[in-house]
């Protein structure tokens with residue numbers, strides 16, 4: 001069969017599409033395959049606020065987070081659809097020594113004294129992506145760059161070497177089964193959407209004893225969260241979780257009391273023991289580049305990982 005692409009990217013979530021865009025910028029002919037329509041992806045469910053949730057203080061993660069932070073700030077300045085910047089107050093119950101490891105990636109982070117029960121608060125600007133709009137924009141970029149985004153389920157990654165010499169495994173939660181990695185696991189998340197009563201500042205309490213609490217105003221609604229449930233894979237709304245999210249978020253931002261509830265969303269984060277896997281593997285038919293296991297930080301690490309995927313995929317070209 002004639003090779004019609006230089007690279008096939010399996011996955012049209014935020015990880016696959018950002019990689020596809022970077023590959024095209026380097027001159028590669030790219031085809032993206034997706035088993036699911038956009039509305040079914042966890043990338044669409046995501047609150048999609050820059051913050052390296054549940055990631056380790058690993059230099060690679062810091063590097064990916066830094067590159068992504070800078071890219072989203074640039075895109076916000078350029079008016080890319082769906083990209084917003086939010087002043088953020090991160091409330092901390094314990095006054096640590098100095099700034100957390102990820103602060104080096106987040107531009108200007110300042111510390112203020114907190115009011116009980118908070119010991120202090122960190123203030124910084126966080127990019128946020130309204131993912132329905134943003135994923136549309138990414139898909140369009142791939143198409144405008146001469147690529148294709150095709151609805152097709154892949155059973156075996158190695159079969160794709162008949163169509164392209166390089167394959168990127170960006171299949172999210174399904175990536176582990178596709179390449180035999182048993183350490184991939186679902187991490188269930190539930191969020192509540194309410195009308196925006198005029199808020200423009202994000203507030204988060206990652207150390208709340210009843211579960212994380214975050215309030216992220218978008219252009220038309222506000223995302224309230226959250227839940228982080230490793231190993232739980234059902235997509236049924238959990239009324240107890242929803243009540244807890246509303247209770248914690250209203251305590252954080254009392255103005256939300258008048259905001260009508262618009263709905264809720266549930267998604268399965270693609271978790272992985274040891275964190276994201278971004279590495280290349282030489283297979284008998286070609287080069288396989290893995291890019292999966294981003295857990296609760298796929299948006300936060302996306303552009304940094306995309307650069308690395310691109311370098312691995314095109315090495316030696």
Ligand SMILES: Cc1cc2nc3c(=O)[nH]c(=O)nc-3n(C[C@H](O)[C@H](O)[C@H](O)COP(=O)(O)OP(=O)(O)OC[C@H]3O[C@@H](n4cnc5c(N)ncnc54)[C@H](O)[C@@H]3O)c2cc1C
Nearest residue numbers: 011012013015035036043048049154172189267298299300
């Ligand atoms: C409630 C919630 C809130 C979140 N908030 C944030 C946040 O604030 N910040 C942040 O950074 N992250 C957040 N996340 C995490 C984020 O959603 C994920 O890390 C990210 O979306 C993972 O992207 P992905 O591209 O790897 O996976 P996905 O979006 O799942 O995309 C996987 C792609 O692979 C395709 N695929 C799978 N199997 C096959 C196959 N066999 N053949 C072909 N295609 C296949 C799918 O169809 C899809 O196109 C949140 C998640 C949840 C659930």
